[in-house]
Amino acid sequence: MRLELIGLNHRTSTIEIRERASLGTDRVSDALRIMSGAANLEGLAILSTCNRTEIYLSPVDHHETEELQRLYSRVTGLEAEHTSEAYILRDDEAIRHMVRVAAGLDSQMLGEVQILGQMKDAYAKALDAGATNTILNKALLRAIAAGKDVRNRTGISQGAVSVASAAVQMAQRIFGSLDGRRVLLVGAGETARLAANHLSGVGVTDWRVTNRTEANAKVVADLLGGRVTTFPPEPEDIEWADLVVSATGASEPVIGGEAVTASLKKRRRALLVLDLAVPRDVDPSLSKLSDIYLYTVDDFNELVAVNLKTREKEAKRAEQIVEKHVQEFVTWYRENRVTPTIMQLHTVLEELRHHEVERNRKRFQPEDHEQLDLFSKALMRKVEGLMAANLRQASSRDDDLSMAHAVARAMARDPEDEEVKAVLERLRQEGSH
Amino acid sequence: MDQLLYRVIPDILLLLFGSLLGVWGVSIRRSDLSLESMAVYLGRVGAAMFLIWMVALTVYQRQVPVLNPGQLAFFLGGLVWFGQCYAQQRINQRLFVVLPLLGVVILMVFGLVLGMRPGPVTTSLKSVSTAIHVTMSLAGIALLLGCGVFGAGHVILDLNIRRRNFNAWFQRLPSLGEMDSLRRLTLITGWALVTASLVSALVILNLRSSDQGSVASHLHPMVLLATILTVLVLADRFRWISANKLAIGCMIMSLTVVILICVSVIEIFYGRIT
Numbered sequence: 001m002r003l004e005l006i007g008l009n010h011r012t013s014t015i016e017i018r019e020r021a022s023l024g025t026d027r028v029s030d031a032l033r034i035m036s037g038a039a040n041l042e043g044l045a046i047l048s049t050c051n052r053t054e055i056y057l058s059p060v061d062h063h064e065t066e067e068l069q070r071l072y073s074r075v076t077g078l079e080a081e082h083t084s085e086a087y088i089l090r091d092d093e094a095i096r097h098m099v100r101v102a103a104g105l106d107s108q109m110l111g112e113v114q115i116l117g118q119m120k121d122a123y124a125k126a127l128d129a130g131a132t133n134t135i136l137n138k139a140l141l142r143a144i145a146a147g148k149d150v151r152n153r154t155g156i157s158q159g160a161v162s163v164a165s166a167a168v169q170m171a172q173r174i175f176g177s178l179d180g181r182r183v184l185l186v187g188a189g190e191t192a193r194l195a196a197n198h199l200s201g202v203g204v205t206d207w208r209v210t211n212r213t214e215a216n217a218k219v220v221a222d223l224l225g226g227r228v229t230t231f232p233p234e235p236e237d238i239e240w241a242d243l244v245v246s247a248t249g250a251s252e253p254v255i256g257g258e259a260v261t262a263s264l265k266k267r268r269r270a271l272l273v274l275d276l277a278v279p280r281d282v283d284p285s286l287s288k289l290s291d292i293y294l295y296t297v298d299d300f301n302e303l304v305a306v307n308l309k310t311r312e313k314e315a316k317r318a319e320q321i322v323e324k325h326v327q328e329f330v331t332w333y334r335e336n337r338v339t340p341t342i343m344q345l346h347t348v349l350e351e352l353r354h355h356e357v358e359r360n361r362k363r364f365q366p367e368d369h370e371q372l373d374l375f376s377k378a379l380m381r382k383v384e385g386l387m388a389a390n391l392r393q394a395s396s397r398d399d400d401l402s403m404a405h406a407v408a409r410a411m412a413r414d415p416e417d418e419e420v421k422a423v424l425e426r427l428r429q430e431g432s433h
Numbered sequence: 434m435d436q437l438l439y440r441v442i443p444d445i446l447l448l449l450f451g452s453l454l455g456v457w458g459v460s461i462r463r464s465d466l467s468l469e470s471m472a473v474y475l476g477r478v479g480a481a482m483f484l485i486w487m488v489a490l491t492v493y494q495r496q497v498p499v500l501n502p503g504q505l506a507f508f509l510g511g512l513v514w515f516g517q518c519y520a521q522q523r524i525n526q527r528l529f530v531v532l533p534l535l536g537v538v539i540l541m542v543f544g545l546v547l548g549m550r551p552g553p554v555t556t557s558l559k560s561v562s563t564a565i566h567v568t569m570s571l572a573g574i575a576l577l578l579g580c581g582v583f584g585a586g587h588v589i590l591d592l593n594i595r596r597r598n599f600n601a602w603f604q605r606l607p608s609l610g611e612m613d614s615l616r617r618l619t620l621i622t623g624w625a626l627v628t629a630s631l632v633s634a635l636v637i638l639n640l641r642s643s644d645q646g647s648v649a650s651h652l653h654p655m656v657l658l659a660t661i662l663t664v665l666v667l668a669d670r671f672r673w674i675s676a677n678k679l680a681i682g683c684m685i686m687s688l689t690v691v692i693l694i695c696v697s698v699i700e701i702f703y704g705r706i707t
Contacts, residue, residue, distance in 0.1 A: 155464030176608035290675035
């Protein structure tokens, strides 16, 4: 198979090395433009993210390890001593790796979804630069399709894997969509802002912010488009909210007391209280009230642990899906090796058909000429179809190109013809891979 | 035609819905969105087949499928499934589909065991007013059963959230808010249909004065149901109790509906109504 890759990722190298190997959007395009005309290279694509920089290649003949390392060094600017850390995979292993990367199975955070988009970007850039060939196109498209398939058919990307996203997941379990939900943010520190960012990202637009230092609350409120309210929050503020996120540095609970409890008892609609502070900001006795759901950092850590365990379990099923896609690509590749032979077959048969039809045309009435053409074409298609199917089957089943060789030779009127020679040379190269 | 409508198509429908239950059963054990999409599509096909069969049977026997307990069970199963398809369009219910689907399959099995081919029937069962009354009642009951299922879902998820059980129910049930809004919708629509059915029954009662005694006794469960429903609708509207207690109330109401419908069916087909 004429496919190989070289790359560095979070498993093989330190963050410093990965940073140096990483290519921005412009550098990827430049590298593709420069490298795409190189000798012994028919296809090229580059995937560069914060955790990996990989170069996918479709050569005429496989490169030597040193050649690939030099190429990697040339593209990324990394010194030779670091390129020796790079992994090099060829043929089946290369396509398997590409598919696993797109499926999120090779990611630092198992099942992460961004990698699929990054793989699509890498393909789009290579396509724009005209750097891909049929094999690389198929390999990248197969990897992207497998990535989608894995995410659709397994739960590998489901469930939050960070505390902030776990808080969002919990809110979604209670309210469904968070569009139009009202959030009271208690605190204006790093944790409160991070949680607010996550909630903004899923559609929350209605905010009240409260903090011991009002100026800080105003900064956050301005960022979120909300308004500042008193500290500690009044029962009226809690009554207003669907969701309370509390993350202050206070040593005593800031949400609790008789007034708040009395107000919450009357409200009769769900309230999610996310207490992200240590020590806790919210009086734990509030969780005893019906319709009040109180969650702390420890609960979210537990949820994240469960989600990670689920992802690991799903990874086993994902690997099976990956293998199916790898096998489909390998089968396609093997069948495709005989395409030049089939094209030669078509050319020869079409020439013969045309010649014979013209030679015998005068024996038929003019009104039968069209039928003659149709008949001869149908006959040719039947013969060609049968031979092509058998050639593809033989090529895919036992990796044997001898039948293709035989057909190429048998169909050659002149064995010294350049086109026939080219077909035979191509078959020789494929056979040697 | 007789054999086709009373035996072959109901058998095919049971086979289809049984397979569908199997597919959804598989999706409880593993997350597979492709499989779920296929199951949703298959469910719609099932609903369409159900509808065609109901229309064909209505035309053939010149009455909606209410001429014996078997037909009633099948009819109710179909209505439950139509409600389910409607709910599925609004929210992604995922493994929650299993509960109504199981109900549909049980009703179908009952229908086939009791027999679909009607024996000699009373004239009152053949009338148009009976068709309207029974159809409204069954549609209302189907919605109220759905209401109970959403209530059950609410209670299960609430329990899992409070106990920090991050299991499949937690991950894959619709959200509390979605189940609450669907529970409210089915409760109010079911209440409206049952009330309208009760009013239509009273109109029939007035029109047929000779049957007053027997029909009135059949209406007792309906009056009881309408009263329970009115209390629940008011409790929901004015937030007398918490959402979770309302959900429990809806579950109990749903169980009551099952008992009352059994009482009604027994009274209609094996009791004193002529």
